[in-house]
Amino acid sequence: MTTIAAPPRSGRTVALYALAGAVLAVWAFPVVWGLLTSFKTERDVLAYPPVWIFTPTLVNYRDVLFGASSIVPNLFSSLVVASFATALTLVFGIPAAYAMARLRFPAKRTAGFYVLATQMLPPVGLIIPYYLALQKVGGLDTYAGLVVIDLTFSLPFAIWLLVSYFEDVPVEMEEAALLDRAGRLRALWHVILPQVRGGIAVTTIFVFLNAWNEFMFAVVLGGNRVRPVTVAMFNFISVEQTQWARLAAGAMLAMAPVILLGLFAQRHIVKGLTVGAVKGGGRR
Amino acid sequence: MHAGRTFEQQERSFALALLVPALAVLVVTTTAPLVYLGWSSLHRIDLGMPWLSGFAGADNFAKMGSDPRFWNSLLLTAIYTATTVVLQVAVGLALALLVLQIPKGQGLLRVAAILPIVLAPVVVGLFWRTLVLAPDVGLVDMVTRALGLGSHNWLGDPQLALISVIAIHTWQWTPFAFLVLLATLSTLPPDVYEAARLDRADAWQRFRHLTLPLIRPAVVMVVILRTMTALSAFAAIFAATGGGPGSATEILNLYAYRTSFSELNLGYGASLAVVLLAITMAISYAMFRLRRARR
Numbered sequence: 161m162t163t164i165a166a167p168p169r170s171g172r173t174v175a176l177y178a179l180a181g182a183v184l185a186v187w188a189f190p191v192v193w194g195l196l197t198s199f200k201t202e203r204d205v206l207a208y209p210p211v212w213i214f215t216p217t218l219v220n221y222r223d224v225l226f227g228a229s230s231i232v233p234n235l236f237s238s239l240v241v242a243s244f245a246t247a248l249t250l251v252f253g254i255p256a257a258y259a260m261a262r263l264r265f266p267a268k269r270t271a272g273f274y275v276l277a278t279q280m281l282p283p284v285g286l287i288i289p290y291y292l293a294l295q296k297v298g299g300l301d302t303y304a305g306l307v308v309i310d311l312t313f314s315l316p317f318a319i320w321l322l323v324s325y326f327e328d329v330p331v332e333m334e335e336a337a338l339l340d341r342a343g344r345l346r347a348l349w350h351v352i353l354p355q356v357r358g359g360i361a362v363t364t365i366f367v368f369l370n371a372w373n374e375f376m377f378a379v380v381l382g383g384n385r386v387r388p389v390t391v392a393m394f395n396f397i398s399v400e401q402t403q404w405a406r407l408a409a410g411a412m413l414a415m416a417p418v419i420l421l422g423l424f425a426q427r428h429i430v431k432g433l434t435v436g437a438v439k440g441g442g443r444r
Numbered sequence: 445m446h447a448g449r450t451f452e453q454q455e456r457s458f459a460l461a462l463l464v465p466a467l468a469v470l471v472v473t474t475t476a477p478l479v480y481l482g483w484s485s486l487h488r489i490d491l492g493m494p495w496l497s498g499f500a501g502a503d504n505f506a507k508m509g510s511d512p513r514f515w516n517s518l519l520l521t522a523i524y525t526a527t528t529v530v531l532q533v534a535v536g537l538a539l540a541l542l543v544l545q546i547p548k549g550q551g552l553l554r555v556a557a558i559l560p561i562v563l564a565p566v567v568v569g570l571f572w573r574t575l576v577l578a579p580d581v582g583l584v585d586m587v588t589r590a591l592g593l594g595s596h597n598w599l600g601d602p603q604l605a606l607i608s609v610i611a612i613h614t615w616q617w618t619p620f621a622f623l624v625l626l627a628t629l630s631t632l633p634p635d636v637y638e639a640a641r642l643d644r645a646d647a648w649q650r651f652r653h654l655t656l657p658l659i660r661p662a663v664v665m666v667v668i669l670r671t672m673t674a675l676s677a678f679a680a681i682f683a684a685t686g687g688g689p690g691s692a693t694e695i696l697n698l699y700a701y702r703t704s705f706s707e708l709n710l711g712y713g714a715s716l717a718v719v720l721l722a723i724t725m726a727i728s729y730a731m732f733r734l735r736r737a738r739r
Contacts, residue, residue, distance in 0.1 A: 176546050180553055183539060187556045187619060190571045191563070193583065197575060206581055209590075256466030263459035264452070271463065278474045282676040282724050284700045285717040288710055289480035292489070312474050315466065344458045373564035375679040380705055390566045390679075402574055404581070411567050422562030429558055430627045433620055434665060 191419070197408035205404040220409035231410050234392035238414075240303055241378075241388055242371035245310035249318045249367050252311075254360065257322030258348060262334070279316035286312055287380050294381060301383030309377045314367045321366065321435045325359025326352070362428045365421050372418055389414040478721070485715035491708035504715035513691055514716065517699040520606070521723075524695050525674040528613045532670050533663060535614070536621025541651070543622075544629050554626070557619035565616065569683025572612045573599060577684075599685050602692035609681050609693045616680065617673065621666045628662040629655070661735070668731045675724050696720050 197205055199216035224231055259265070260272055290309050291300070299305040329352055337347035353360075378388040393414065396407035422429070488500040508514045543553055560568070576582050577598040585595050598608050632655070640650050656663075678697050681687065687694035687702055694702065697720060704713030 173547070176542060177549070179542060180546055180549065183543075184553060184556045186615070187560055189583075190568070190575065191559050193575050194571055208580070208586065210583070210586060252466040252469050255462035259459040259462040263455050263462075265456045265459035265463070271467065274467070275470065277725075278470050280672055280724060280728055281474060281478070282697060282717065282720050283678065284676070284697050284704075285481055285721045286474065286477050288700075288704050288714045288717055289477035289484060291704070292484060292710060293477070293480065308473055311469060312477075315470060315473075319466065344454075369562060373562075373566075375564060375566040375682070376701070390564050393567060393570055393683075397570065397574075402578070404574060407570065407574060411571065415563055415567055418562045418564070419559065422558045423555065426555060426558050429561065430623050433561070434624055434669065 191415075194408045194411055197405055198412045200405050200408075202403075202405055220405045221413070224406055224409045224413060229395045229406075231389055231392050231395070231413065234387050234389040235413070237303075237382075237386050238372055238388040238390070241306045241310065241386070242368050244303065244307045245314055245371040246364055246368045248307065248311060249314040250360065250364065253315055253318035253322055253363070254353075255348075257319045258326050258352065260319065261323045261326035262331075275316045275319050279313065279320070281312070283313070283376050287377060290377075291380055300381060301385050303386055305381045306377060306386060306388070309381060310371045310374060313374075314371060317370070317435070318363050318367050321363050321432060322356070322359060324431070324435055325356045325363075328359075329355045362425055362432065365425045366432045369418050369421050481714050481717060481721075484711060485718045487711045487714075489709070489711035489714070491710060497711075500711065504712050505719075507712065508715070508719070513694070513699060514696075516691055517694050517696040517716075520693065521675065521695040521697070523606070524610060524613070524677070525671060527610050528617070528674045528677075529667060529670045531610070531614045532618045532621045533666055536618050536666070537625050537663070539618075539622050540626040540629055541655075543626060550626075554623065557623050560616045560619050561623075563616070565677075565679035566683045568616050569612060569680035572608070572615075572680075573684045577608055600689055602689055605685050605689060605692050609684055612680050612684060613674065613677060617670060621670065624666050625659065625662060628659050632658055664731070664735050668728065668735070671727060671731070672724065675720070675727070696723075 196212070198220055199218070200211075200214055201217055201219070204211050204214045223229070226232075256275075260268070260275075286309065290305070294300050294302075294305045333351055333355065334347060337351040338344070372388075373390065374388070375390045379391050382388060382391055389410075393407065393410060396403040396410055425432070485504055486499065486501060487497065488503070489497050543550055546553075563571075574582070576584055579585050579595050579597055579600075582598070584598060589595055596604060599605050636654055636658075637650065640654055645653070676697055677695065678701065681693055681695065681698055682701075685693045687698040691699070696716065700713050700716035700720060703716060704710045707713075
């Protein structure tokens with residue numbers, strides 16, 4: 161990309177690198193500082209000036225994993241909710257995305273717009289009716305309630321993201337399969353789906369990540385039994401005191417999966433973040 | 445001809461078989477609850493005083509007119525949305541333009557940009573509340589103390605709290621604008637720039653007349669997406685300030701939440717959510733129209 165830049169001058173390059181370094185520090189800082197804090201004793205956390213070099217301790221991780229306020233049950237809750245939400249999203253989303261990307265049927269535009277519109281609903285508008293309804297049928301503090309409400313954001317997102325991957329499959333492959341009298345469903349299963357394996361993997365990652373990070377639904381519809389880890393972070397904060405180092409250790413454990421997934425899928429993140437808007441601009 | 449029609453019919457029924465289950469799920473999980481939301485907004489549903497519950501007509505909406513907390517939340521929503529979106533786009537674009545000129549190491553910045561985005565907003569809010577902004581212990585406070593600016597209650601003072609939650613949101617989502625705009629800038633044809641340089645256009649002119657028109661669709665897209673996120677921002681503010689102190693950071697989304705689930709006045713909460721829904725729909729409709737008109 162140096163073609164766009166003016167001919168490099170060394171002073172300018174140094175300034176640019178300094179700026180880049182500063183930006184890097186600002187973006188990475190909370191995670192790095194959180195990581196350091198998670199290995200500190202409470203006394204080291206409160207030291208001023210802050211200590212960069214200290215004797216690391218694993219006591220916070222031990223407390224958070226095996227202590228009285230263990231977050232292991234919460235990690236399990238998050239895993240169950242995010243896994244089921246992801247699985248259901250794929251079961252419903254993959255066929256729908258294929259139809260939207262490739263098949264001709266009436267009111268296709270309207271269907272696409274409907275899916276897009278559902279993606280834009282403010283969550284607070286959904287949580288109130290869900291709370292009222294689930295309260296009546298005893299569905300609060302159940303996995304089913306949380307999984308279902310997570311579909312409201314994951315399914316529209318997944319459909320639009322998958323459409324973009326299905327569109328990349330060459331039409332000829334499909335036509336060849338159909339000419340073989342392979343039946344549409346068989347063609348989809350044996351010919352098309354293997355072509356979008358990568359896209360399905362990326363979709364799985366993003367849907368799981370969003371469901372794992374979800375908070376508002378979890379705090380309202382969850383309870384003592386179903387309590388995802390995003391809600392459990394408040395275990396370490398109360399009016400009287402903040403358990404700094406334990407909070408940091410808990411947050412590191414809670415965020416490790418999404419950080420790893422995010423880094424793994426990093427090349428696809430821009431696509432994943434913008435997918436609805438790119439398609440929804442009325443081009444089709 | 446006859447064969448073609450059966451082929452078309454076959455395609456159509458196959459498409460419906462694939463699509464209808466997903467659409468049915470969306471109708472049941474999103475549209476039906478919204479109808480119920482609208483219905484609830486016309487009722488008094490007060491879990492603290494359940495005996496008073498019942499049909500209330502447009503009472504909830506009429507009540508908003510004389511509810512200073514509602515108008516405050518609308519104002520805060522406007523301030524919060526406008527400042528975070530403008531900051532994200534301006535900073536993100538400036539950074540993208542600068543980083544583009546770095547010969548090596550762009551990849552490292554791209555990776556670092558992902559960190560804030562993938563973190564759960566609630567964790568971001570808690571991190572800032574404790575490690576970054578807490579008086580005495582937080583990093584920002586340590587810096588201001590070291591600079592002789594003194595210690596501040598960053599989340600306890602009404603004005604500072606608003607600035608702080610805006611800063612938190614901007615921190616988490618500027619990387620999004622940066623990544624999208626960097627990706628867009630990277631695809632621009634370099635020969636245009638060569639021609640412009642030969643024409644002795646200076647950097648600002650090149651940006652104003654070449655780059656900006658080319659990346660306009662991407663900028664508009666970022667603005668739309670960021671506006672939607674800002675309007676429904678919740679977890680980071682909830683974790684950092686809970687909407688407080690008082691109602692200093694209580695954007696409409698938080699007001700609807702607190703009314704419903706702290707004060708248990710779900711009828712009024714539902715009507716506030718209906719207003720937020722209407723605002724969101726109106727803004728997204730206007731923005732998509734604007735974008736289509738510009739094309």
